[in-house]
Amino acid sequence: MNRIDRKFRELNGEKALITFITAGDPDLDTTKRLVLEMEKSGADLIELGVPFSDPIAEGPTIQKASVRALRGGVTLVKIFSLVRELRQVSDIPLLLMMYINTIYRFGTRRFFDLCVETGIDGVIIPDLPFEEKDEVDGFAKAADVRLISLVAPTSHQRIAAIASSAEGFLYCVSSLGVTGTRSEFKTNFDEFFGEIKKSVKIPCCVGFGISNPEQARKMSSYCDGAIVGSGIVKIVEKYGKDCVAPVGEFVKSLKDGMR
Amino acid sequence: MSKIGRFGEFGGQYVPETVMNAVNELNEAYNKYKDDPEFNAELNRLYRDYANRPSMLYYAGKMTDDLGGAKIYLKREDLNHTGAHKINNVLGQILLAKKMGKTRIIAETGAGQHGVATATAAALFGMECNVYMGRTDMERQALNVYRMNLLGATVTGVDSGTATLKDAINEAMRDWTTNIENTYYLIGSVMGPHPYPEMVRNFQKCISEETRRQMMEIEGRLPDAVVACVGGGSNAMGAFYDFIREPGVRLIGAEAAGDGVDTPRHAATMARGSMGIFHGMKSIFLQNDEGQIDEVYSISAGLDYPGIGPEHAYLASTGRAEYVDITDEEAVRAFEYLSKTEGIIPAIESAHAVAAAMKLAPTMDKNQSIVICLSGRGDKDVFQVARYRGVDLSE
Numbered sequence: 001m002n003r004i005d006r007k008f009r010e011l012n013g014e015k016a017l018i019t020f021i022t023a024g025d026p027d028l029d030t031t032k033r034l035v036l037e038m039e040k041s042g043a044d045l046i047e048l049g050v051p052f053s054d055p056i057a058e059g060p061t062i063q064k065a066s067v068r069a070l071r072g073g074v075t076l077v078k079i080f081s082l083v084r085e086l087r088q089v090s091d092i093p094l095l096l097m098m099y100i101n102t103i104y105r106f107g108t109r110r111f112f113d114l115c116v117e118t119g120i121d122g123v124i125i126p127d128l129p130f131e132e133k134d135e136v137d138g139f140a141k142a143a144d145v146r147l148i149s150l151v152a153p154t155s156h157q158r159i160a161a162i163a164s165s166a167e168g169f170l171y172c173v174s175s176l177g178v179t180g181t182r183s184e185f186k187t188n189f190d191e192f193f194g195e196i197k198k199s200v201k202i203p204c205c206v207g208f209g210i211s212n213p214e215q216a217r218k219m220s221s222y223c224d225g226a227i228v229g230s231g232i233v234k235i236v237e238k239y240g241k242d243c244v245a246p247v248g249e250f251v252k253s254l255k256d257g258m259r
Numbered sequence: 260m261s262k263i264g265r266f267g268e269f270g271g272q273y274v275p276e277t278v279m280n281a282v283n284e285l286n287e288a289y290n291k292y293k294d295d296p297e298f299n300a301e302l303n304r305l306y307r308d309y310a311n312r313p314s315m316l317y318y319a320g321k322m323t324d325d326l327g328g329a330k331i332y333l334k335r336e337d338l339n340h341t342g343a344h345k346i347n348n349v350l351g352q353i354l355l356a357k358k359m360g361k362t363r364i365i366a367e368t369g370a371g372q373h374g375v376a377t378a379t380a381a382a383l384f385g386m387e388c389n390v391y392m393g394r395t396d397m398e399r400q401a402l403n404v405y406r407m408n409l410l411g412a413t414v415t416g417v418d419s420g421t422a423t424l425k426d427a428i429n430e431a432m433r434d435w436t437t438n439i440e441n442t443y444y445l446i447g448s449v450m451g452p453h454p455y456p457e458m459v460r461n462f463q464k465c466i467s468e469e470t471r472r473q474m475m476e477i478e479g480r481l482p483d484a485v486v487a488c489v490g491g492g493s494n495a496m497g498a499f500y501d502f503i504r505e506p507g508v509r510l511i512g513a514e515a516a517g518d519g520v521d522t523p524r525h526a527a528t529m530a531r532g533s534m535g536i537f538h539g540m541k542s543i544f545l546q547n548d549e550g551q552i553d554e555v556y557s558i559s560a561g562l563d564y565p566g567i568g569p570e571h572a573y574l575a576s577t578g579r580a581e582y583v584d585i586t587d588e589e590a591v592r593a594f595e596y597l598s599k600t601e602g603i604i605p606a607i608e609s610a611h612a613v614a615a616a617m618k619l620a621p622t623m624d625k626n627q628s629i630v631i632c633l634s635g636r637g638d639k640d641v642f643q644v645a646r647y648r649g650v651d652l653s654e
Contacts, residue, residue, distance in 0.1 A: 052550075052551065053420065053551040053552045054429050054537065056429050056432045056433060056436075057436070075549050076549060100273055101544075102549070103550075104534075104550065105533075105535055105548070106549075106550065126276075127273050127274060129272060129275070130276070130279070131263075131272050131279070132273055135536075150276045151276060152276045152277040152279075154277055154279075154281065154440075155276060155279070158276075158279065158280060173276065173277060176277055176436060176438070176440075177433070177437035
């Protein structure tokens with residue numbers, strides 16, 4: 001069984017905490033230690049960002065993380081090697097968050113073969129909307145890797161089509177704009193999640209802009225879990241290779257906030 | 260799933276979900292108005308009375324005599340209001356934005372010509388306008404930055420990446436994602452997600468439609484070749500489009516080879532690029548084996564882009580259009596040559612097309628003809644060319 005599906009079954013209603021870090025920021029060894037520390041501190045699923053030269057869906061925090069990782073010489077092959085190592089010691093669901101060009105250029109078949117071989121459970125591709133998903137969908141299904149679908153507050157009448165064919169979990173984008181912390185949300189969440197719940201058959205998790213335990217608690221109350229990225233990446237930016245302990249504490253506070 | 264907005268395998272709509280509805284709305288609005296007589300009457304009135312269309316087709320007699328081959332005609336897009344072909348597309352899109360009820364316009368710009376055209380139209384239509392421009396480009400095109408401010412637009416400098424056109428597009432896309440409800444993203448070239456490549460080409464195709472009529476009047480026959488510079492490729496698509504169905508007309512795009520295609524410093528997408536998916540489209544891009552987009556270089560800020568519009572990628576794949584490389588040195592020489600020979604200072608972008616035609620003309624017969632799309636005027640580039648020649652014009 002796919003680890004994402006199994007995890008949500010095990011959680012059995014408990015709110016899921018999904019954490020994001022950019023792979024190779026500041027280096028792959030730190031990424032490995034971060035994954036294990038976040039798992040220990042209460043993260044239920046982990047997204048590894050594959051750095052891209054032009055991440056159009058990201059705000060400044062993750063853009064800078066991508067630059068740091070690329071300067072350090074991170075490649076997709078090295079990230080797969082890291083996943084292979086992690087799988088010796090951890091069974092936490094791992095997802096890659098990446099741009100479509102990286103997969104396309106790598107070779108879609110080869111990419112999903114390596115997902116299976118190393119133990120990647122899902123992929124999130126922010127610049128691959130529903131209309132273009134057959135670019136990878138067949139390969140993903142054959143590999144039993146979950147292609148995570150996104151819905152946004154602007155999705156409106158698209159929600160039904162996207163949600164009903166989504167798998168793994170549905171990534172609900174909290175608000176307009178790029179990734180990054182926000183002090184307030186303008187979205188009408190009752191309406192947004194009301195619309196989503198009419199057609200979704202899988203867990204829904206909310207992300208974009210969630211950066212503290214209070215926001216994580218509040219936002220996950222509308223759905224099945226919360227996704228936190230930039231808030232963690234900021235700690236990595238601040239502490240560099242010494243970020244593991246402070247990230248662990250932060251992740252623990254997020255999970256405690258959601259209980 | 261139906262594949263809309265494709266040119267062969269190129270094109271598509273690879274954008275974040277947040278903007279997908281806006282892209283669909285735009286597509287619906289465009290399809291509603293593109294054949295609407297009232298919309299087209301209004302646009303044609305703006306073309307004629309505001310933008311100075313049709314643009315002249317000028318027989319460059321001295322250049323023709325000097326090169327000793329095919330007759331050379333210049334399609335004078337440089338005489339349009341704001342000094343380039345960019346205004347054709349901008350007027351079409353801003354009219355559409357108004358029909359859609361949008362109140363804020365954003366745009367990216369490289370050389371600043373599209374930014375100036377957008378700021379101009381936004382002033383005319385009374386809309387708020389924010390132009391994204393790479394910091395490097397702001398420095399080499401300071402005059403255009405001032406011009407945009409004069410027209411009431413805000414110019415936001417972009418420091419990320421290479422601080423050039425591609426990064427300005429990234430930032431404009433991020434703005435669009437954030438302000439989707441009231442904001443219209445006025446893309447300046449035949450690129451981005453569907454419907455932009457098709458729509459921008461259709462707003463530029465007046466170039467080739469006029470050229471056809473003008474050539475028939477003057478020469479009584481179609482040209483043997485049409486030459487245009489290619490960055491994203493909007494003036495070239497406009498100059499080519501009505502001739503695609505005429506197999507006797509060679510279509511030649513001139514890419515920016517910077518220091519040369521065998522050096523790391525160039526922007527020659529067709530010569531050195533590979534298939535990829537970026538900025539909303541499947542097309543040809545300059546990228547490394549990992550799919551990271553290359554840093555590109557050209558003396559011309561308007562051609563300094565690591566990709567090309569999907570319809571060009573398609574025309575190249577079928578062999579219908581040819582793409583040649585022109586170095587900085589060749590472009591600067593053509594810039595100087597046209598200035599001295601015909602008294603016309605071309606944009607450094609357009610000088611790439613002039614350079615390509617200078618190579619081609621002597622290989623052709625005297626009864627043949629070449630149309631060069633002179634996409635813009637070169638006043639903005641005088642400073643840059645002087646610097647290239649080692650002349651310091653700063654006070």
